[in-house]
Amino acid sequence: MPRVLRRVRALPNPRLTGLGSGLFCAAVMALLGFLVQVLFGGSLTVYGVLFLPVCVLTAFWVRRGDLLTAPVVVPIAFATGLLTVAEHGDGVGGRLMGLVTALATEAGWLYGGTLTAGAIAIVRRIRLARRRAAAAAAATTARKRPTA
Template sequence: MEHSIRTQPPGPRRRPPTRAAAAAVPGPGRAPGAAGAPSGAVPASRLRPVAGPSGAPRPTGPRLRLRLPLRGRGDEQLYGRRRTGRPTRLTAVGTGVAAVLATLAVAGVDRLLFDGLGWLFGLGYLVVCFQLAVRVRYADLLAAPISGPIAFAVALLLLEPVNSPGVTAQVVSLATGLALRAGWLFSGTGLAALIVLARFVAQRRIHRTR
């Protein structure tokens, strides 16, 4: 009888693969880099950067920040130079004081040059009324057309020449001066009133559009 003898190749004998080794071997439908990873893990190649609000990925480089000047109260910057674009706004008290001082200054110059209150005083009063109406703040718009006539009367009372002393003579001189210069008085007061009315209407329209 001839016995068939199976020959084995020389070397160590192979052992059957265990469960851990079988799980490490990539099978069909499994990525080579996902061997040994848990079932819920996501491959590193499939991770994407989180997009921003516009859908674009966030930049990884250094960011450039623009430092803009901040504005504080009173039309001043918190840092940097003072802004000179907008005029300084006057309050009600500031409008009255500015009207009296400016009108007295113009009346004084007119009396020194021409020995009386004439056309220079009238033109100066128009300029003063215009500046008051432009520079008064929105909350005190009525102060501009009211302060002008008061400053006009104060200038006539202090600088108008009086022929005879006494309170009655001063009152008569004041009434005469107001009557003779009524054109300048109404022109300046009307100009201030028109500018204040235009500013009020414009501001109301701005508030309505907002």
């Protein structure tokens, strides 16, 4: 087995529930939003780039039964972290206007991350369905064999 593959298999492999994946994604994006605000002065491009690996991890770490929640929770988490990065004016109205503007200008990152999480979830779901179908076919074949 190649060394790179061994290292990848040695990485943590948590299985998050739908709620757990949402909390994970939202917490990480809020933390990244604070870090981007402090280190990069609120650069929305850096925030968008950091959003993509979080989407991938969320899609890979969600449980098999909750796969369809991954593309739902990542846009919510994007908006959660964006609250810390978006420029804002005075009061609630100014903060809301900054959030809406940031969502509009950074829609490419949002759609890209959501599409990535959705594609990974769909591929995992198809592989799961094929595995189940193969196991059912093997069980049916085993039952049909005559015993001697």
